[in-house]
Amino acid sequence: MAADLRAIRADITALDVDGIVNAANNSLLGGGGVDGAIHRAAGPELLEACRKLAGCETGDAKITPGFRLPARYVIHTVGPVWHGGERGEPERLASCYRRSLAVALEHGLRSLAFPSISTGVYGYPIERAASIAVDTVYAITRDRNDLTSIVFCCFSAGDLAVYQAILDDLPDR
Ligand code: ADP
Numbered sequence: 001m002a003a004d005l006r007a008i009r010a011d012i013t014a015l016d017v018d019g020i021v022n023a024a025n026n027s028l029l030g031g032g033g034v035d036g037a038i039h040r041a042a043g044p045e046l047l048e049a050c051r052k053l054a055g056c057e058t059g060d061a062k063i064t065p066g067f068r069l070p071a072r073y074v075i076h077t078v079g080p081v082w083h084g085g086e087r088g089e090p091e092r093l094a095s096c097y098r099r100s101l102a103v104a105l106e107h108g109l110r111s112l113a114f115p116s117i118s119t120g121v122y123g124y125p126i127e128r129a130a131s132i133a134v135d136t137v138y139a140i141t142r143d144r145n146d147l148t149s150i151v152f153c154c155f156s157a158g159d160l161a162v163y164q165a166i167l168d169d170l171p172d173r
Helices: 033-042 044-051 089-106 126-141 157-168
Strands: 004-009 019-024 061-065 073-078 111-114 149-154
Touching: 004 126, 004 157, 019 033, 033 044, 044 061, 061 089, 073 089, 089 111, 089 126, 126 149, 126 157, 149 157
Parallel strands: 004 149, 019 073, 019 111, 111 149
Antiparallel strands: 061 073
16 A cells, blocks of 8 residues: 655644655854754754764765654755756755655654645755656555654745645546
8 A cells, every 4th residue: 555645734843754865064063043953852963963974975875763752753955945946956856855755664654744845945856856746656655554644844835835735636546
């Protein structure tokens, strides 16, 4: 049975799932937006764990424990900065979702929540980013039974509507 894909509006730091994904920056040493919220909620141990990872390439993903979060793990990925779409942004954004899922599977995670990577400070247009997010995750999870639940965690009602429309258009649901 394929994983259940759904969009919700929530603070990702409150979600009780195996893993939450962090939209981090290359240093992995914390930032604003969802990154700052995750570090605040997880506690200072998260920054210590991130230091040991020595950064992360754009499009890659690395894992730490969740510390004080309800989630057991945090998967830190680095989305591309939007420069108009001709500088490899779609491929790199898709890579964030692919690599995050691969790392999750390597660690036996079954439920995962993603924020809307790159669509905050990094400026990626929400409709384009959400299509890549949903298409990439759907293509990977539709034929597997080791991931049970994928949540697209939206921070605004507008983002939720965009994700919901894309999910509603998926086949076999
Ligand atoms: P990026 O630098 O990758 O653009 P941001 O953190 O600026 O990352 O934004 C990514 C998305 O995360 C945005 O849609 C933003 O509104 C959202 N966001 C910010 N805080 C939270 C949170 N606590 N839970 C879920 N999403 C959040």
